[in-house]
Amino acid sequence: MYRYDEFDHKIVTDRVNQFRGQVNRRISGALSEDAFKPLRLMNGVYLQLHAYMLRVAIPYGTVSSKQMRMLAHIARKYDRGYGHFTTRQNIQYNWPALDRIPDLLEELASVEMHAIQTSGNCIRNVTADQYAGAIADEIEDPRIISEIIRQWSTFHPEFSYLPRKFKIAVTGHENDRAAIKLHDIGIVIVKNDKGETGYEVHVGGGQGRSPFIAKKLTDFVPAKKLLAYLEAVMRVYNMLGRRDNSYKARIKILVHETGETEMRRLVEEEFAKIDASQMLSLPEAELDRISAYFAPPNYENLPAQSDAFEAAKEGNPEFSHWVKTNLVPHKTPGYGIVNISLKPIGGIPGDATDAQMDVIADLAERYALDEIRVTHEQNLVLPHVKLDEAKEVYDILCAHDLATPNIGLISDSIACPGLDYCNLANARSIPLAQEISTHFADLDKQYDIGELKIKISGCINACGHHHVGHIGILGVDKKGTEFYQISLGGSADEKASLGDITGQAFTEDKVVDAVDTIVETYLNLRQPEERFLDTYRRVGMDPFKEQLYAD
Amino acid sequence: MPTKTHLIANGAVVDDTWVFIDDETPLGDTPAIISLDRLKAEADTLRSRNAKLGVVIRTNTQGKTKLGEDVRELSPYLDMLTTIAIDFPVYRNGRGYSDARILREELGFKGELRAIGEVLFDQWSFMARCGFNTFEIDSSIPVKAFNEALNELSEAYQPAVDNQRGVLWRRHGL
Numbered sequence: 017m018y019r020y021d022e023f024d025h026k027i028v029t030d031r032v033n034q035f036r037g038q039v040n041r042r043i044s045g046a047l048s049e050d051a052f053k054p055l056r057l058m059n060g061v062y063l064q065l066h067a068y069m070l071r072v073a074i075p076y077g078t079v080s081s082k083q084m085r086m087l088a089h090i091a092r093k094y095d096r097g098y099g100h101f102t103t104r105q106n107i108q109y110n111w112p113a114l115d116r117i118p119d120l121l122e123e124l125a126s127v128e129m130h131a132i133q134t135s136g137n138c139i140r141n142v143t144a145d146q147y148a149g150a151i152a153d154e155i156e157d158p159r160i161i162s163e164i165i166r167q168w169s170t171f172h173p174e175f176s177y178l179p180r181k182f183k184i185a186v187t188g189h190e191n192d193r194a195a196i197k198l199h200d201i202g203i204v205i206v207k208n209d210k211g212e213t214g215y216e217v218h219v220g221g222g223q224g225r226s227p228f229i230a231k232k233l234t235d236f237v238p239a240k241k242l243l244a245y246l247e248a249v250m251r252v253y254n255m256l257g258r259r260d261n262s263y264k265a266r267i268k269i270l271v272h273e274t275g276e277t278e279m280r281r282l283v284e285e286e287f288a289k290i291d292a293s294q295m296l297s298l299p300e301a302e303l304d305r306i307s308a309y310f311a312p313p314n315y316e317n318l319p320a321q322s323d324a325f326e327a328a329k330e331g332n333p334e335f336s337h338w339v340k341t342n343l344v345p346h347k348t349p350g351y352g353i354v355n356i357s358l359k360p361i362g363g364i365p366g367d368a369t370d371a372q373m374d375v376i377a378d379l380a381e382r383y384a385l386d387e388i389r390v391t392h393e394q395n396l397v398l399p400h401v402k403l404d405e406a407k408e409v410y411d412i413l414c415a416h417d418l419a420t421p422n423i424g425l426i427s428d429s430i431a432c433p434g435l436d437y438c439n440l441a442n443a444r445s446i447p448l449a450q451e452i453s454t455h456f457a458d459l460d461k462q463y464d465i466g467e468l469k470i471k472i473s474g475c476i477n478a479c480g481h482h483h484v485g486h487i488g489i490l491g492v493d494k495k496g497t498e499f500y501q502i503s504l505g506g507s508a509d510e511k512a513s514l515g516d517i518t519g520q521a522f523t524e525d526k527v528v529d530a531v532d533t534i535v536e537t538y539l540n541l542r543q544p545e546e547r548f549l550d551t552y553r554r555v556g557m558d559p560f561k562e563q564l565y566a567d
Numbered sequence: 568m569p570t571k572t573h574l575i576a577n578g579a580v581v582d583d584t585w586v587f588i589d590d591e592t593p594l595g596d597t598p599a600i601i602s603l604d605r606l607k608a609e610a611d612t613l614r615s616r617n618a619k620l621g622v623v624i625r626t627n628t629q630g631k632t633k634l635g636e637d638v639r640e641l642s643p644y645l646d647m648l649t650t651i652a653i654d655f656p657v658y659r660n661g662r663g664y665s666d667a668r669i670l671r672e673e674l675g676f677k678g679e680l681r682a683i684g685e686v687l688f689d690q691w692s693f694m695a696r697c698g699f700n701t702f703e704i705d706s707s708i709p710v711k712a713f714n715e716a717l718n719e720l721s722e723a724y725q726p727a728v729d730n731q732r733g734v735l736w737r738r739h740g741l
Binding site: 026178257 | 737
């Protein structure tokens with residue numbers, strides 16, 4: 017894991033002190049709420065429906081046990097005993113008091129964490145594949161370049177007041193778990209035909225009111241030139257991005273209105289100038305320094321097969337189920353990647369209590385080489401667990417309601433905070449996620465249905481990623497009543513696609529039935545080994561529509 | 568927008584000898600800041616004028632998408648200009664930061680680069696890093712507060728127009 021040096025510490029500490037000054041000026045009235053807004057936003061402080069909300073960055077989704085314990089401590093001391101993990105690998109606290117946030121940030125800084133640029137019209141927390149460094153066939157650990165991007169983008173003097181927010185995601189694996197094509201910039205680590213490692217850059221993806229899949233602007237930028245390339249994209253955007261209408265201000269609209277070819281030309285032109293100045297050429301020594309922090313941990317030399325693990329599966333069908341859904345093969349023999357579901361049946365997707373966070377921190381320390389990851393699907397991961405010890409880990413998770421065996425299944429849905437917290441929402445998301453999860457509580461049924469990703473947003477801003485849900489649900493408001501529009505066939509992976517709307521929206525009391533109808537239709541139509549998404553892509557919308565709107 | 572401003576240069580309040588002149592008013596022989604349109608239209612006669620000349624770049628003014636004026640259009644006239652003022656119509660509109668870097672780094676402008684409009688406390692240090700060297704700010708703000716604001720963040724990861732090389736480089740003595 018990356019560790020701060022004196023420079024990193026100084027930057028984060030200066031920021032805490034600066035924000036303390038800003039909060040004091042706000043509280044004394046020297047700063048109006050309007051002038052305070054961009055400052056608090058750049059420090060992750062939102063004004064929600066009921067209170068201020070603080071979003072803490074978890075860069076590329078990696079935390080240590082010490083950091084996780086701090087997140088638990090903050091939930092206890094400054095909030096109501098829980099935190100909410102988000103689709104951008106951050107954690108949100110819904111109830112901190114504004115005058116205590118500077119102290120909270122100071123405590124965070126003591127474990128090398130911050131809330132810098134987790135909101136506002138600036139470059140946000142960089143996200144990455146949650147299996148980084150643990151999964152086989154990775155070209156390079158995406159956290160290396162993510163950390164470099166984190167540093168370059170922190171307090172960037174030119175790009176702190178962009179037309180709109182800006183999100184970057186990185187994957188180093190051909191299976192995209194970071195939804196890079198739905199980001200303002202998505203980076204895929206690749207090898208060229210000379211065997212050199214470099215970066216493929218996709219620009220202009222995003223969801224919200226106008227969803228777009230990102231366009232690939234370049235096939236290959238070497239590490240040394242990547243910051244120059246990113247700065248070129250940012251400058252073109254800052255100069256030409258629209259500021260007349262916030263719904264048209266994201267880079268996806270610029271790419272769409274400018275056209276992919278012209279956008280590429282503009283970026284190349286800017287890149288040529290920045291590259292020629294050599295100003296942003298990344299020093300080899302810095303790349304090496306940061307890479308060293310992500311060197312593989314000291315794995316033990318273990319046989320690929322663990323007798324204890326096999327015996328435990330044999331003797332315990334529940335454990336065996338959990339292994340099937342929640343444990344992913346590790347690149348190192350004798351290890352596994354453990355997914356911790358934050359989607360208990362009927363629970364709030366992504367929420368964890370302070371006690372649960374402490375348990376997970378202890379597990380990471382004892383069993384997972386001190387690392388924890390946050391996934392964009394709002395779950396947690398212990399990336400390096402010995403198969404010999406998987407059953408012990410499972411038993412402890414079970415004792416704390418953290419062993420729901422549903423990763424990738426219908427009850428593992430993403431939901432935005434919705435009308436329960438958010439002042440933008442039209443409809444509630446969390447209660448709907450809970451109802452769907454309860455409706456499909458039967459695990460045998462869930463296993464029969466197989467991989468099915470439901471994603472729920474309470475409004476068109478699409479924080480719940482409904483456009484890329486296999487089944488997407490969008491809350492719409494019609495004359496004060498909550499309605500839900502359903503879409504099918506979306507996907508956020510390497511074959512990213514946007515869902516198609518089924519038709520007329522459903523009232524709140526009919527939406528779970530509608531999901532049930534969609535699932536039954538799939539079960540009737542599927543061919544052997546076909547996932548929901550495969551069936552939908554084969555048969556299209558019509559059969560689903562027929563069933564949904566039969567009467 | 569502050570109603571009354573003072574001009575800060577080199578960490579002190581200075582007398583502002585410049586006057587903004589609109590397109591209809593004839594130019595006298597005192598330092599004058601004019602619009603980009605007027606500069607382009609009257610460049611030939613302005614060249615033989617015997618007083619300092621400045622131009623203001625307006626953002627958020629033109630066309631359907633209201634992007635504003637393009638600083639690169641100044642390139643043929645830079646030798647005539649002592650001052651370039653860049654307008655921030657609202658603090659949220661950060662296009663002027665790129666304008667400033669383009670003027671300094673790409674076009675090599677060495678003269679006065681002045682931030683005008685909504686130029687607030689928490690933007691000053693970013694503006695300075697992007698190449699602004701004078702600031703029209705609310706005259707009720709003491710210069711001490713301005714100078715402190717510039718130093719709130721003592722390190723920067725990335726290079727910009729100021730002399731900081733960026734932590735990513737300085738770690739290696741570069």
